[in-house]
Amino acid sequence: MNNLENKNIIVTGASGGIGNSIVKKLNKAGANILASGTRIEKLEELKKNFENIKILKFDISQSDKIAEFIENATYELDGSLDGLVNNAGITQDNLAIRMSLEEWQKVININLTSTFLMSKFAIKKMLKNKSGKIVNITSVVGHTGNLGQANYTASKAAIVAMSKSLAIEYAKKNININCISPGFIKTAMTDNIDEKFKEVIVSKIPSARLGEPDDIANAVLFLSSDQSDYINGETIHVNGGMYMA
Numbered sequence: 001m002n003n004l005e006n007k008n009i010i011v012t013g014a015s016g017g018i019g020n021s022i023v024k025k026l027n028k029a030g031a032n033i034l035a036s037g038t039r040i041e042k043l044e045e046l047k048k049n050f051e052n053i054k055i056l057k058f059d060i061s062q063s064d065k066i067a068e069f070i071e072n073a074t075y076e077l078d079g080s081l082d083g084l085v086n087n088a089g090i091t092q093d094n095l096a097i098r099m100s101l102e103e104w105q106k107v108i109n110i111n112l113t114s115t116f117l118m119s120k121f122a123i124k125k126m127l128k129n130k131s132g133k134i135v136n137i138t139s140v141v142g143h144t145g146n147l148g149q150a151n152y153t154a155s156k157a158a159i160v161a162m163s164k165s166l167a168i169e170y171a172k173k174n175i176n177i178n179c180i181s182p183g184f185i186k187t188a189m190t191d192n193i194d195e196k197f198k199e200v201i202v203s204k205i206p207s208a209r210l211g212e213p214d215d216i217a218n219a220v221l222f223l224s225s226d227q228s229d230y231i232n233g234e235t236i237h238v239n240g241g242m243y244m245a
Contacts, residue, residue: 002225005030008077009224010070012060012118013088015042017187018137021213022085022220027053029221034073037088060088060114061106070121081125083133083224086115089155093148104151111155116162119177123170131174135223136163137216140183140239156181160235167233176232180219183239185211207240 009026013019015037023035023046032052037043043055054076058069074081089111092103119134126132141149142156160179167177184190184201190210193201202208219236222228237245 002029002221002227004083004221004225007031007082007224008034008074008080009083009085010034010036010073010077010081010122011085011087012036012058013137014046014055015039016087017189018182018185018213018216019085019087020046021217022087023053024050025214025217025221026083026085026224027051029225031083031224032077034077036069036073060118061110063109063114063117066114066117067121070118070125074125080129081122081132082129083135084118084122085135085137085220085224086118086159087137088114089137091149091152093152095148096150099150107151108155108158111152112158112162115159119162119166123166123175126175127170127173132176133224133228134163134166134175134177135220136177136179138179138181138235140181140237140243143181143237143245144243163235164233171232176223176228178223178228178231178233179235180216180223181235181237181239181243182216183211183237183242185213185216187213205240205242209240211238211240 009031011023014023014035027033027050035046035055036058038059040057047053047055092107136159138159139156141153163177163179219238
């Protein structure tokens with residue numbers, strides 16, 4: 001059983017569909033959650049409906065404030081940190097020849113650089129506990145590439161390589177860093193996809209359906225628990241068979 005009783009975990013991007021499900025799943029397993037995101041009304045709803053959830057509004061694009069955020073979040077969690085789920089991220093799509101330097105840098109900075117900084121400062125806290133779990137959310141397109149997403153796919157592929165390096169550095173300190181690579185998941189973003197294009201996507205998925213946010217949350221729960229103690233530097237692909245590593 002994946003028991004997270006009394007574990008203190010930060011979840012970024014908690015105001016989105018996948019992040020929301022992650023918070024609920026980890027909370028149900030007994031964890032104390034610091035839920036972070038940019039939409040305060042969604043965070044307030046989580047706090048209202050679930051026990052042991054604290055909230056902090058934060059935009060991870062503010063890279064110069066990430067150290068302070070980790071400090072404040074850990075304080076809210078009574079001074080210790082057992083886990084971090086780097087779920088927040090953005091897309092800003094464009095064909096390569098039309099993609100501006102600003103579009104490239106914004107996605108790289110938020111998806112990759114901020115994930116690195118969140119991990120860096122979380123690891124400093126985890127070293128005091130001599131243990132910890134970091135789960136980074138990547139994407140299937142970080143492995144396959146995708147039309148109009150050179151910036152996004154680059155950021156997500158780089159997270160995988162970065163996570164492997166961090167895993168090597170801190171494995172002896174009993175800190176595990178792993179990734180989850182979602183396929184196409186039912187969220188507000190996929191709800192806006194044209195139905196004909198959605199049919200094309202589903203036709204490429206052996207399971208013949210889009211994933212549910214809970215499919216990702218279940219994998220996060222496993223990697224955040226003691227049952228994954230001997231898994232480090234790995235990527236779990238949750239995509240219905242769309243991509244098989």
